[in-house]
Amino acid sequence: MTQRFTGRAALVTGAGSGIGRAVARALAAEGANVVVAGRRRGPLDETVALIEEAGGKALAVTADVSRAADVEAAVAAAVDRFGSLDVAVNNAGVLDGRGPVADVDEDAWRRLIDINVTGVFLALRAEVRRMRTQPGGGAIVNIASRIGVHSRLPGTTGYAVSKAAVSVLTRGAALDHIADGVRINAVSPGPTETAMSLRPGETEAQRAERMRSEVPLGRTSTLDEVAAAVLYLASDDAASVVGADLVVDGGATA
Known part of the structure; x- marks a missing residue:
């Protein structure tokens, strides 16, 4: 294992x-000190425990993006505990509002936009404002999706828009x-071994x-394959990669 983020x-x-x-x-396995953020404290504490059991350092912060x-x-x-913010991965998102456009609930639509779009914007804004004050800048990776600019599927138009x-x-x-001095890129996963890729039932x-x-x-x-793509874009290995949208979908949109 390399230590690109020590x-x-x-x-x-x-x-x-x-x-x-x-x-x-x-990230922790490659030497980073990691702040894990999310809305529910329990799962965050589990992530911290997994990192610490493997010898890494992590901090859980409850946050609604x-x-x-x-x-x-x-x-x-992150700055208070670890002294800087060098890498950010904006992954928080929801798959809501399934169904034909005419049948999508307005509250579900607003939830998609609030979390998937506004949440990434707010995170980007806060991260860049910090990173641009640092001599070394920083790297940001946003998690998009192969459903969006790369492809569309029936019944997921709201998600695709977001x-x-x-x-x-x-x-x-x-x-x-x-x-x-801030490099920003995206990874667009396709079907991944998460609950989100399961159809209802x-x-x-x-x-x-x-x-x-x-x-x-x-x-x-x-999950490891998607994480590897994220870490590549966040690392110095991708020092000249700017504004890329790396699709990791097993060829589904090839």
């Missing part, structure tokens, strides 16, 4: 499970802030069978 402080939102937890653990004060407090916590916005926000912010075994015909690779991406 001495660096990282913030991961939505780190209580799934991709967020996998990214937080991977749709609230500016919460995101700013999470950034401040994730397409993340892709565009990433590219725009990357151009705005590379001169500040579907088992993991049924999903695996479906993936054999729906995805050229023949399976879902693992």
